[in-house]
Each structure stands twice: as C-alpha cells, then as structure tokens.
Amino acid sequence: MGSNATAAQAPDAAVPAAPTCIPGEATFIDVRSVDGALVACYVVPQQGGDADHCWRFDLATRAWSFASQLPHATVSARPAQVTATATAATVCKPDGTDCRTVPLSGITAGPDDAIVGATNADRTIVAVLAGTGPVHVFDATGKRLATIKPWRTAMDDEGPAFFRAAHVLGNVLEVRIADTPMSSASRLYDARTGKKIADVFRGKPMDDTVEPVELGGSYYAFVTMDTRTIITVDVATGKQLASYPLGDVTGSPTLIARAGNGIAGMVGTTAFVGDSGGKISTVDAPFCAQ
Numbered sequence: 001m002g003s004n005a006t007a008a009q010a011p012d013a014a015v016p017a018a019p020t021c022i023p024g025e026a027t028f029i030d031v032r033s034v035d036g037a038l039v040a041c042y043v044v045p046q047q048g049g050d051a052d053h054c055w056r057f058d059l060a061t062r063a064w065s066f067a068s069q070l071p072h073a074t075v076s077a078r079p080a081q082v083t084a085t086a087t088a089a090t091v092c093k094p095d096g097t098d099c100r101t102v103p104l105s106g107i108t109a110g111p112d113d114a115i116v117g118a119t120n121a122d123r124t125i126v127a128v129l130a131g132t133g134p135v136h137v138f139d140a141t142g143k144r145l146a147t148i149k150p151w152r153t154a155m156d157d158e159g160p161a162f163f164r165a166a167h168v169l170g171n172v173l174e175v176r177i178a179d180t181p182m183s184s185a186s187r188l189y190d191a192r193t194g195k196k197i198a199d200v201f202r203g204k205p206m207d208d209t210v211e212p213v214e215l216g217g218s219y220y221a222f223v224t225m226d227t228r229t230i231i232t233v234d235v236a237t238g239k240q241l242a243s244y245p246l247g248d249v250t251g252s253p254t255l256i257a258r259a260g261n262g263i264a265g266m267v268g269t270t271a272f273v274g275d276s277g278g279k280i281s282t283v284d285a286p287f288c289a290q
Contacts, residue, residue, distance in 0.1 A: 018066045019053060021288035026053065029075075031266045033257035036060060038264060038271055040285060043072050055285060057271040059259050064271075064286050082117030084128050089117050091126055091140075102126050103142035120168040125191050127173055132162030135175055137191050146173070146194030153179040167212050169220055172197065172235040174212055183225040184208050188235050198238020201231055207252055215258040223253060230256060230263065230274070244274040249282055 026042035029052065033039075041054040050072035057064050079096040082089055086107040092099040100123065109115055113131030125145070128136045137146040150160035164184045165176045173191040176184035183205035188197040200206065205225035213221040218236035223229070230244040230253065242262075246253075249267045256265040261276035269285040 019069075020066070021286045022053065022055065023288055024290055026287075028254075028269070031255045033255065033259075033264070038255065038257075038266060039067060040266060040269075040271075057283065057285075059264050059273055062273065062281065062283055064283065082119050082126060082128075084115045084117040086115065086130065089126050089128060089138075091117070091119050091123050093123075100140070102138060102140060104128060104136070104138060105142070106144060106147075107136055116165075118166050118168050120170055120191075125168050125171065125173075127166045127168050127191070129163055129166050133160075133177075135163060135166045135173070137173060137194070139192075145192050146189065148173065148175055148189055148194060150177055153177055153185060164208060165211075169212055169214070169235050170218060172218070174200070174235065176206070176208060179203075180205055180225075182208075186222065188238050197235070200233060200238075201240070209252045210256075213256040215256075215263070219258075221256045221263065223256075230265075232263070242274075242276075242278050244272075244278050244280050246272070246280065247282075249280075 022042055023044055026044045029041040029043055031038055031040040036059050038057040039054055041052050044051050044053045052070050052072050054067040055064055056067040081094055082091050086109045087104055089102045089104055090099050091102055107130050109130040115130045117126055117128045119126050124140050126138045133150040135148040138144055150163055153161040161178045163175055163177050167174045168191060171191050173189045174186055176186050179185040185203045186200035186206045190197060200222055201224055207223040207225050210223040215221055218234050219232055220235050221230055221232050228246045232241045234241060249270050251268040253265050253267050256263055262274045264273045270282050272280050272282045274280045
C-alpha cells in the first residue's frame with residue numbers, strides 16, 4: 001500500500017557564525033571606498049581552502065563590522081595603461097582594453113633606459129619619461145605639447161637631478177624629481193603649454209609610494225614625507241586646500257578617498273577620517289587578541 005507520509009527532512013547545515021575579529025595570520029588584500037564606508041579585505045588561511053574576509057568601516061558611526069566571506073580569488077595585477085618605446089606609445093583603458101597607438105618623436109633613450117608613460121582619464125594627453133628625463137608630453141595624435149626638463153635640487157650639487165615619475169591629472173602634469181635618496185619634490189605644469197603652475201607643498205619632500213589621489217574635479221591628495229601629512233591640492237591652480245597630519249600612525253596610506261567635506265582612508269590596518277578642519281580620528285581594524 002502507498003503511504004502519504006513524507007520523508008523526514010534533514011536539518012539544515014549549521015551556518016557558521018560571523019567572525020568577530022580578524023585572525024593575526026590574515027594577509028591584507030585591498031581596501032576600497034563604497035557607499036559611505038571603507039571595505040577592507042584579507043586572505044584568511046583555512047582548511048579546505050583560503051577565504052577572503054571583508055570588513056566594513058562605517059564612516060558615520062566610526063565602527064567596524066564583518067561584511068562578507070568568499071573563497072579566496074587570486075586577482076591579476078592591473079596591466080600598465082601606457083607602454084612606450086622611443087617612437088610610439090600604446091595607450092589603453094585602465095582595464096587594458098581599447099588600446100590606441102600614439103606616434104612619438106624627439107625621444108632619445110639609451111639601451112638601458114626604461115621608458116614609462118602616463119595618461120589622463122580621457123587619454124587625450126600622454127606623458128613619456130625616458131631614463132631620468134626630460135618628460136615629453138604629447139596629445140592623442142602625437143603632437144608634442146611640452147618638454148619638461150629636470151632642475152637642480154638638494155640631491156645633486158653638480159647639476160640637474162633626475163625625474164622619478166610623471167602623472168597626468170586632467171590637463172595638469174605632475175612630475176616628481178629626486179630631492180633625497182628616499183623622496184621626491186613634486187611640481188605641477190599645464191600639460192598643454194608646459195607652463196609651471198606651482199610646487200606641491202612648497203617643493204618639500206613627498207612620499208613617493210603614494211601617487212596623486214583624485215578626490216573630485218581638480219582636487220587631489222598627496223602625502224608629505226617628513227611631516228607625515230596628507231594634503232589636498234587644487235592642481236589646476238596649485239593652491240593647497242587642507243592638511244591632515246597623520247600623527248603617530250605609521251606607514252603610507254593604502255587608500256585616500258573623499259568623505260563629505262573631508263577625507264577618509266586607511267594606513268596599514270588603521271582606518272582614518274579627516275574632518276573639514278583637518279582633524280584626523282583613527283580606529284584600528286578589529287584584529288584578534290594574540
């Protein structure tokens with residue numbers, strides 16, 4: 001005879017409780033700004049496969065909370081947006097697609113000279129640095145716009161110092177020239193005319209490990225070397241807008257983002273929020289007690 005009885009359902013597998021802290025053996029992956037919060041992710045070693053744990057720092061409440069756990073995924077390094085030789089540059093979107101070739105001219109490079117390039121968001125300007133300089137600036141058709149030559153700094157008493165990097169910030173060129181063995185001075189130029197705009201932070205040493213960070217429009221953040229301060233600058237005019245001393249927080253910022261009328265970001269495992277008056281408050285990520 002048939003039976004209308006239903007088979008007993010197996011109980012659902014227990015759902016693991018959300019972590020309350022970050023294990024000491026976790027390795028930092030990245031941090032990003034998302035909808036009024038910072039989201040920092042870490043690789044956590046686990047039996048059966050590593051996991052990516054992400055934690056959310058709410059900028060309003062200044063509190064950390066667990067956000068998500070996913071199987072660890074290896075992320076490929078982002079390809080260079082600009083690659084160049086002495087005669088041509090390949091300029092791509094940040095994800096490496098839609099690459100265009102820009103013809104170059106007037107660049108002299110030795111056999112051991114590295115040639116690096118940079119471009120702006122709409123790829124209308126390309127800057128190329130061969131060896132230690134000068135920096136050559138072209139438009140998207142290959143027309144030369146400007147040539148920026150190195151100048152003397154405290155690094156070299158016998159002649160011009162050498163460039164370490166160049167960035168294109170909209171229609172502004174930022175160049176970094178060695179002024180100590182560990183830092184560079186930063187200067188802004190009109191990329192289309194080569195006219196000097198200003199020295200960032202009055203030409204004092206800057207942290208080379210942090211590239212200019214766009215905060216919206218022509219506003220960018222930079223990090224000073226000796227005073228350990230984040231400064232915001234309108235690169236179109238060279239005017240310094242605000243400064244945020246990092247105090248006892250050690251290391252270079254891994255993220256700086258605009259937050260209302262101030263900034264927010266992370267240095268190492270510490271989140272920070274800077275108000276419109278330049279005051280910084282910090283909250284350490286919730287690592288487990290050892």
